[in-house]
Amino acid sequence: MDMDTLLVEPVGLEEVEGAxxxxxxxxKLRAEKISQGYHGLWQTLEQCTAGGKRFRPRLVMxxxxxxxxxxxxxxxxxxxxxxxxxxxxxxxxxxxxxxxxRRGIPNVSGRYRFIAERAGMDPAGARHxxxxxxxxAGDLALSNAHRLLERVEAPSGVRRRLSEIxxxxxxxxxxxxxxxxxxxxxxxxxxxxxxxxxxxxxxSVYSFEGPLQAGAVLAxxxxxxITRLGEFGRDAGIAYQIAxxxxxVFGNETRTGKTNWGxxxxxxxxxxxxxxxxxxxxxxxxxxxxxxxxxxxxxxxVRRILVNSGxxxxxxxxxxxxxxxxxxxxxxxxxxxxxxxxxxxxxxAVVDRVR
Amino acid sequence: MDMDTLLVEPVGLEEVEGAxxxxxxxxKLRAEKISQGYHGLWQTLEQCTAGGKRFRPRLVMxxxxxxxxxxxxxxxxxxxxxxxxxxxxxxxxxxxxxxxxRRGIPNVSGRYRFIAERAGMDPAGARHxxxxxxxxAGDLALSNAHRLLERVEAPSGVRRRLSEIxxxxxxxxxxxxxxxxxxxxxxxxxxxxxxxxxxxxxxSVYSFEGPLQAGAVLAxxxxxxITRLGEFGRDAGIAYQIAxxxxxVFGNETRTGKTNWGxxxxxxxxxxxxxxxxxxxxxxxxxxxxxxxxxxxxxxxVRRILVNSGxxxxxxxxxxxxxxxxxxxxxxxxxxxxxxxxxxxxxxAVVDRVR
Numbered sequence: 001m002d003m004d005t006l007l008v009e010p011v012g013l014e015e016v017e018g019a020x021x022x023x024x025x026x027x028k029l030r031a032e033k034i035s036q037g038y039h040g041l042w043q044t045l046e047q048c049t050a051g052g053k054r055f056r057p058r059l060v061m062x063x064x065x066x067x068x069x070x071x072x073x074x075x076x077x078x079x080x081x082x083x084x085x086x087x088x089x090x091x092x093x094x095x096x097x098x099x100x101x102r103r104g105i106p107n108v109s110g111r112y113r114f115i116a117e118r119a120g121m122d123p124a125g126a127r128h129x130x131x132x133x134x135x136x137a138g139d140l141a142l143s144n145a146h147r148l149l150e151r152v153e154a155p156s157g158v159r160r161r162l163s164e165i166x167x168x169x170x171x172x173x174x175x176x177x178x179x180x181x182x183x184x185x186x187x188x189x190x191x192x193x194x195x196x197x198x199x200x201x202x203x204s205v206y207s208f209e210g211p212l213q214a215g216a217v218l219a220x221x222x223x224x225x226i227t228r229l230g231e232f233g234r235d236a237g238i239a240y241q242i243a244x245x246x247x248x249v250f251g252n253e254t255r256t257g258k259t260n261w262g263x264x265x266x267x268x269x270x271x272x273x274x275x276x277x278x279x280x281x282x283x284x285x286x287x288x289x290x291x292x293x294x295x296x297x298x299x300x301x302v303r304r305i306l307v308n309s310g311x312x313x314x315x316x317x318x319x320x321x322x323x324x325x326x327x328x329x330x331x332x333x334x335x336x337x338x339x340x341x342x343x344x345x346x347x348x349a350v351v352d353r354v355r
Numbered sequence: 356m357d358m359d360t361l362l363v364e365p366v367g368l369e370e371v372e373g374a375x376x377x378x379x380x381x382x383k384l385r386a387e388k389i390s391q392g393y394h395g396l397w398q399t400l401e402q403c404t405a406g407g408k409r410f411r412p413r414l415v416m417x418x419x420x421x422x423x424x425x426x427x428x429x430x431x432x433x434x435x436x437x438x439x440x441x442x443x444x445x446x447x448x449x450x451x452x453x454x455x456x457r458r459g460i461p462n463v464s465g466r467y468r469f470i471a472e473r474a475g476m477d478p479a480g481a482r483h484x485x486x487x488x489x490x491x492a493g494d495l496a497l498s499n500a501h502r503l504l505e506r507v508e509a510p511s512g513v514r515r516r517l518s519e520i521x522x523x524x525x526x527x528x529x530x531x532x533x534x535x536x537x538x539x540x541x542x543x544x545x546x547x548x549x550x551x552x553x554x555x556x557x558x559s560v561y562s563f564e565g566p567l568q569a570g571a572v573l574a575x576x577x578x579x580x581i582t583r584l585g586e587f588g589r590d591a592g593i594a595y596q597i598a599x600x601x602x603x604v605f606g607n608e609t610r611t612g613k614t615n616w617g618x619x620x621x622x623x624x625x626x627x628x629x630x631x632x633x634x635x636x637x638x639x640x641x642x643x644x645x646x647x648x649x650x651x652x653x654x655x656x657v658r659r660i661l662v663n664s665g666x667x668x669x670x671x672x673x674x675x676x677x678x679x680x681x682x683x684x685x686x687x688x689x690x691x692x693x694x695x696x697x698x699x700x701x702x703x704a705v706v707d708r709v710r
Contacts, residue, residue: 027526034530034556037537092494096487112536119540132451132536135490136529139447142494143525146501150518163505170498171382174491175389181467181487182392185474201389 012061013054015076020049020083023148027140044108045137049087051103056082056211059346063215063229066339074153075218081148081166082211088141089173089206095134096177097266100127108134142170158217165214169206176202183269189277190269196238198269203244204237224334231329236347239322243354245270246315249303261299265292271318276311316354323347367416368409370431375404375438378503382495399463400492404442406458411437411566418570418584421694429508430573436503436521437566443496444528444561450489451532452621463489497525513572520569524561531557538624544632545624547673551593553624558599559592579689586684591702594677598709600625601670604658616654620647626673631666671709678702 024046032039057079064075091108094100100110113130121129149166152159179198183190212229221229248263249272263270267290276282285302288294294302306312326347330340379401386393412434419430446463449455455465468485476484504521507514534553538545567584576584603618604627618625622645631637640657643649649657661667681702685695 030526031530034527035534035537038530038533041533088494092490095490098483116540121540128453129536129540131486133533135447135450135493136533138490138494139443139497139525140529142497143501143522146498147518147522150515160505163502167498167502170494171385172389174495175386175393178393178396178488178491179390181484182390185471185476185484 011065012072012076012079013057015072016054016057016061016079016083019073019076019080019148019151023080023084023144024049027144041133041137042140044111044133045087045091045141048091048102048108048137048141049083052083052086054079054083056086056207059208059211059233060215062342063212063221063339064219066336066342067216067219067221067225069215069219071153075215077148077151078162078214078218079211081145081152082169082206082214084141084148085145085166085169085206088138088145091134091138091141093177095131095138096181100130108137152218154218158220161217162214165210165217169210172201172205176200176205180269184267189273192271192274195242195269195271195274199238199241200234203241204234208233208237208240222334224332228329228332228335232326232343235322235326235329236343236350239319239326239347239350242271242315242319242322243350245272246312246319246354249306250312261294261296264289264299264302265294266290271315272306272311275314276306276309279309279311281305281309319354320351323351366420367427367431367434368412370427371409371412371416371434371438374428374431374435374503374506378435378439378499379404382499396488396492397495399466399488400442400446400496403446403457403463403492403496404438407438407441409434409438411441411562414563414566415570417697418567418576418694419574421691421697422571422574422576422580424570424574426508430570432503432506433517433569433573434566436500436507437524437561437569439496439503440500440521440524440561443493443500446489446493446496448532450486450493451536455485463492507573509573513575516572517569520565520572524565527556527560531555531560535624539622544628547626547629550597550624550626550629554593554596555589558596559589563588563592563595577689579687583684583687583690587681587698590677590681590684591698591705594674594681594702594705597626597670597674597677598705600627601667601674601709604661605667616649616651619644619654619657620649621645626670627661627666630669631661631664634664634666636660636664674709675706678706 024042028039028042028046031042057076060079060082061072061075064078065072069075090102094102094107094109100106100113106114109127109130111130112133113126116126116129117123145166146163149162152162154162176198179194179201183194183198209230210233212233213226216226216229245263245268247260248268248270249260251260267273273289276285285305288298288302291298327344330343379397383394383397383401386397412431415434415437416427416430419433420427424430445457449457449462449464455461455468461469464482464485466485467488468481471481471484472478500521501518504517507517509517531553534549534556538549538553564585565588567588568581571581571584600618600623602615603623603625604615606615622628628644631640640660643653643657646653682699685698
């Protein structure tokens with residue numbers, strides 16, 4: 001499930017687009033003075049941010065506007081900072097996952113692998129050129145997420161807090177990526193508790209909690225509403241990740257934009273796998289899960305076992321349960337009803353997709 | 356040549372150590388709450404910063420103190436920010452160069468490759484686990500260079516300028532790394548102009564210009580001295596890089612801490628190679644340079660050609676010439692004589708090592 005399909009009222013999105021466009025325009029001008037090739041790297045990075053539906057900026061802007069914020073241009077820089085952080089994380093995540101394509105088109109690694117191959121480099125060397133360019137591009141995006149945040153005008157106490165929120169997003173995402181790698185070294189499937197913990201670190205903090213809390217802090221929201229938005233974001237993010245993992249195995253490839261056997265071949269640690277690994281059915285599929293050569297027929301067999309063992313239903317219920325919990329956190333007088341209404345489609349979308 | 360051997364008066368270095376130690380202590384405490392493994396990643400990152408002689412913080416502190424700065428604790432956070440940027444760049448540079456060892460001990464990639472191998476992973480998979488952990492660790496260092504900079508207390512105009520200097524350092528280093536990759540795709544050796552341009556981008560900006568100018572800005576130095584320090588840093592960095600490339604081929608391995616055939620096998624683009632590639636002698640070595648299987652005898656042969664063609668002398672003179680130019684920029688009343696005296700050993704050391 002692409003996060004882009006989660007609908008949130010688009011307030012100030014044009015301003016976010018403007019902030020991103022200005023940032024890339026300035027950066028490309030600077031890069032052009034250095035070399036044509038470096039300008040090309042910046043263009044590639046810009047293309048990585050295009051086409052998304054700005055899910056994180058939407059959350060920033062929704063929280064900001066509905067908690068009384070009025071300086072949309074200023075908040076848009078904050079939204080743009082979270083979008084650039086997202087770009088940094090996906091560019092480096094693609095290196096870690098050894099992916100050369102995203103949304104059906106070559107990503108940074110894919111583009112520079114192609115350039116290296118065309119220059120006559122051997123396949124392994126060209127792959128590494130692709131990864132290297134992506135490491136550099138992701139670094140630029142990450143560093144500039146901080147730079148865009150610095151453009152936000154706010155009293156020093158608010159600035160410090162926004163910077164802490166961005167830092168927490170980086171710290172948690174890095175932890176989540178790292179735990180993911182560590183967990184994959186262990187042949188055993190991790191307990192559900194660990195799956196939920198990783199989902200929170202990898203997804204909730206930077207995609208839900210951070211943007212919502214940052215928007216609220218900039219708007220001058222109460223401590224109560226900031227806390228509630230954090231709790232909502234945590235549970236909504238976990239619900240989203242569990243649902244996304246179901247779609248990664250059972251989803252319609254045309255709608256999700258990715259293959260539905262990649263996660264199975266990779267042996268991705270999910271709630272589905274954690275559940276089935278504690279059941280007798282596990283013995284019949286444990287050798288297949290994580291096999292990079294898994295055939296389409298074998299993938300179908302694994303899916304059948306995931307359905308028959310109850311793993312799919314269990315995961316769908318778990319996602320719905322976290323979505324329900326997320327909604328509960330907003331049931332407070334501290335949360336304006338307009339904000340509650342704006343965030344409702346986020347959780348509905350999660351549950352509807354895997355129902 | 357390790358930059359650590361360039362001597363600069365150590366003012367406030369203890370405070371820099373203190374700032375770094377506090378930062379890592381806090382980060383490890385936070386990481387420990389997430390998982391033991393993540394704590395281990397932070398420990399590994401801390402080890403990457405240990406053992407260096409804090410060359411960039413030395414430049415920050417020298418400029419700051421000798422231009423009248425008195426709040427050493429505050430300046431130390433700035434010095435620590437540049438040290439962490441350095442860590443980020445070397446950790447990611449090692450990924451790009453596919454190095455698993457630095458200063459004779461396993462780097463981040465080396466440590467996690469080992470862990471993955473011990474867990475039973477195949478060599479290619481284990482290498483990628485190493486790279487992945489290093490991508491994450493470098494991201495943490497890069498993001499936190501910004502965080503340490505934010506801890507520096509200064510009026511908003513000064514803060515903005517310090518942030519621009521850090522940004523320029525990231526922007527230029529990324530450009531230099533990228534040009535390095537691009538240039539290596541072209542079989543032809545680049546002209547000297549490009550070699551000098553890359554040296555400035557990869558070395559001068561973040562290791563010399565940035566730290567010196569940041570220290571001067573924080574101390575409230577005049578525009579004149581800030582400009583002079585930038586010019587000094589640019590030329591000193593170029594001199595350093597040219598000298599370092601000579602030592603990469605002719606250096607004593609025990610003293611430089613790295614093999615002196617790595618650059619030849621890799622076909623590293625240097626002033627040496629740029630010079631010899633325009634001479635008839637090039638025909639006799641062009642097939643050897645960049646050959647990953649080059650033998651010790653072949654490396655000796657290449658070295659002889661580099662000496663006999665005049666490439667070595669030419670490069671040594673070029674380094675000395677940039678060092679001389681660097682000194683000239685400091686000959687101004689705007690530059691206090693104590694600062695000039697403190698920076699003199701930096702350029703002397705460069706030239707002495709390759710004389």
